[in-house]
Amino acid sequence: MILVTAANGNQGRLLVPKLVAAGESVRAIVRSEASAVPLHAMGATDVVVGDAADPRLLARAVDGVSAIYHVGPTLNPDERAMGFAIIDAARAAGGAHVVLSSVLHSIVTDLVQHEIKRDVEEHLLASDLEFTILQPSNYMLPLKLRPAFERGVFELSWSLDRRQSLVDLDDVTDVAVMALTDAERHAGATYELVAPGRYTAFELRDVIARVMGRPLDVREIDADTYAKAWLGDRDPADAPHQLAVLRSISARYSAHDFVGNANVLTWLLGREPTSFESFVRREWQRHTASGSSRDSTN
Numbered sequence: 001m002i003l004v005t006a007a008n009g010n011q012g013r014l015l016v017p018k019l020v021a022a023g024e025s026v027r028a029i030v031r032s033e034a035s036a037v038p039l040h041a042m043g044a045t046d047v048v049v050g051d052a053a054d055p056r057l058l059a060r061a062v063d064g065v066s067a068i069y070h071v072g073p074t075l076n077p078d079e080r081a082m083g084f085a086i087i088d089a090a091r092a093a094g095g096a097h098v099v100l101s102s103v104l105h106s107i108v109t110d111l112v113q114h115e116i117k118r119d120v121e122e123h124l125l126a127s128d129l130e131f132t133i134l135q136p137s138n139y140m141l142p143l144k145l146r147p148a149f150e151r152g153v154f155e156l157s158w159s160l161d162r163r164q165s166l167v168d169l170d171d172v173t174d175v176a177v178m179a180l181t182d183a184e185r186h187a188g189a190t191y192e193l194v195a196p197g198r199y200t201a202f203e204l205r206d207v208i209a210r211v212m213g214r215p216l217d218v219r220e221i222d223a224d225t226y227a228k229a230w231l232g233d234r235d236p237a238d239a240p241h242q243l244a245v246l247r248s249i250s251a252r253y254s255a256h257d258f259v260g261n262a263n264v265l266t267w268l269l270g271r272e273p274t275s276f277e278s279f280v281r282r283e284w285q286r287h288t289a290s291g292s293s294r295d296s297t298n
């Protein structure tokens with residue numbers, strides 16, 4: 001049995017079906033009952049619903065599992081506590097292999113969410129558990145393409161001139177399956193997961209425009225504007241952690257490039273990682289097939 005946290009998230013939704021297809025039994029942790037339904041449809045054997053920072057819930061969730069894939073949910077103020085708690089629960093239960101989804105350059109402590117992951121990595125290294133640490137670069141997320149597809153503008157919340165490396169979550173979850181199902185081969189490893197290329201916002205915009213076959217604007221938005229979109233109806237004053245994370249991203253990525261190297265991911269996959277252009281083509285095909293292209297011309 002393999003335990004997957006944040007199981008109905010960006011990674012989990014890709015990973016759970018891949019593990020099931022590989023013949024593994026999956027136990028999933030999600031926060032809401034609503035997410036239990038799609039998880040069962042994906043083939044999860046057990047779904048544990050509750051707060052992944054709760055040690056009692058985790059004690060139940062880790063019981064009998066041979067491996068754990070741990071993802072700290074996006075912008076969650078309890079991310080550090082969750083990371084520490086699942087490692088402690090695994091240790092108390094007798095020692096599953098922990099595959100930790102961390103981040104590229106987790107040593108960069110002026111990024112709030114990197115410092116948290118650095119601390120969780122350190123806690124894992126001190127646990128004496130078998131581990132594999134994955135350090136993905138910025139995700140190629142369909143959500144980030146939506147303003148371009150629907151409103152004709154590509155937006156980033158940091159300097160448009162700074163370069164970033166990206167990675168496709170299909171590739172990240174392919175590596176996660178390897179680490180979870182062949183623990184012996186991947187035990188003790190820390191892998192940087194990065195697709196080829198380092199792009200400014202202008203270069204990303206050009207790729208998207210080429211795929212869409214139409215001109216696109218590019219626009220820098222500030223962290224607080226981005227936070228408001230992310231928080232929806234919530235008052236930003238009630239979300240100090242989320243604001244701190246997003247402001248630290250804007251400041252750091254405006255001051256320095258965030259780039260890596262594709263060698264490790266290429267070696268792990270045994271093929272070229274998915275390029276940004278291939279990702280955009282795939283998502284644009286999905287978008288047009290769903291009939292949404294009518295909106296994108298408005």
Ligand SMILES: NC(=O)c1ccc[n+]([C@@H]2O[C@H](COP(=O)([O-])OP(=O)(O)OC[C@H]3O[C@@H](n4cnc5c(N)ncnc54)[C@H](OP(=O)(O)O)[C@@H]3O)[C@@H](O)[C@H]2O)c1
Binds near residue numbers: 030050051052053102
């Ligand atoms: N975005 C990037 O470019 C990037 C790059 C590198 C690393 N990362 C890191 O990747 C992580 C996020 O990965 P992701 O996008 O795959 O995850 P995600 O989509 O943010 O995960 C959402 C899932 O977490 C569950 N969840 C949220 N709060 C919970 C709680 N308190 N207890 C139990 N479950 C909870 C949600 O449950 P429900 O479905 O029930 O709501 C949902 O299933 C973050 O740590 C982020 O810093 C992101």
